[in-house]
Amino acid sequence: MKPMAKILFVEDEQALQKTLCEALRGHDYEVLSAFNGEEGLKMAQAHKPELILLDLILPKKDGFEVLAALKADPETKAIPVVVLTNLEGVGDVDRALELGATTYLVKANYNLDDVIAKVRKALGEE
């Protein structure tokens, strides 16, 4: 059986981390958690996940900086990044997409099943 994908979730809110990680593990994904931008970048470089879910407002290094660093590094450039945030200004969306994010999701607008569907799409499973 093909092993399920490894996903890195970079999010500082504990409750959101716990909930989404539980839901993803329920779909047999291997999930790694990072609680700040610096940690997220290090884990991405060390573990090379198949997908990164990235919040934008993060301690130590914000999501935009992490995204820029991921796309500048040849080792992590090809990893698809789904931004998962509550910022929904047009400027924020444009900036994230210009920096190389695959998809931009506003957490408040999606329920869990929708987020999982977007994850599967980003992984090319749908």
Place this chain on the structure above:
Amino acid sequence: MVFDMMKLREEIDIFSQCRKLRLPLLQCPRLLFLLMGGITLFLMVTAFFYFYQRVEPETVALIAAGIASLLVVQTYVIVLAFEKVAEVNRLRSEFINIMSHQLRSPLAAVRWANELMWQRLKGAHAPDDVMQLSPIYDQALARMGELVTMMLSLARIEADTFRFKQEKFDFVTLVKTQVAHTKMLAETLGVHIDFQEPREIYEVFSSPEQIRFAIENLLDNAVRYLRHDGRVRVWVDRADDSVRFSVEDNGIGIPKTEQPKIFSRFFRASNALTFVPAGTGIGLYICKEIIEKSGGAIGFRSEENKGTMFWFTLPLSKPDAHPG
């Protein structure tokens, strides 16, 4: 011409106006204007009678200069008062913006945890009387999310930073989805919604989330302000180069004298306040902003105790425009 005594009394009651703005009396722009205006008029009248008896050019010039200086000072004081009011408004908007944004994360966490919990309970074959509680949580959380989104939108409109990402999408599919969603609420209120899906495809260029909000708001209003045996009719048709969405009900209607204010911020018609006490009064204000920012127009016609029809138009997306 109707002479509105109540409105006139409201305008004249300076102290009540000042209390509404929550400013100290001596910083209230209207009171300052009256005070300074009164002092200026007094000085001018005094100066006139003085000049009338003595024709001394130097004295005239000095008094004129004095009055001009006083006018400059009082204008400055009034401007400061306006700036204070504007600053208070700005801080209030910023507060709403920050708090709404901060509320979104824990709300999303509760929503997702709620979803996961009910999925697990269903999987564990929890009893029906437990599963029946699920929609209560879902609806309450959805409502909280909507209120937070509305507060955020309001803060952004006031700060003139209300912008949204626009894309091409199928308008009728969006309407159909939202009508199906509203039917669930309608059924609990014994209301029938009739939607005739058009055969044509109408593509528009806007934000699906924002237009969904506008449609949901109009449909919700149509359903909530109905008496028993209420009916709501929804249809979509073409109006020149635009698509038009219309929703009509046979509900309480809007009193004629209050219709000009229906799209104002925090306004709720007097009969609506009695019929449905809960309500923010900002839904239609935000709808209007969304539709106009999408290049469309919004309007209505209504008769009290007969019903209301709200409509809005959106420009149709031209082929090959807005490449993805």
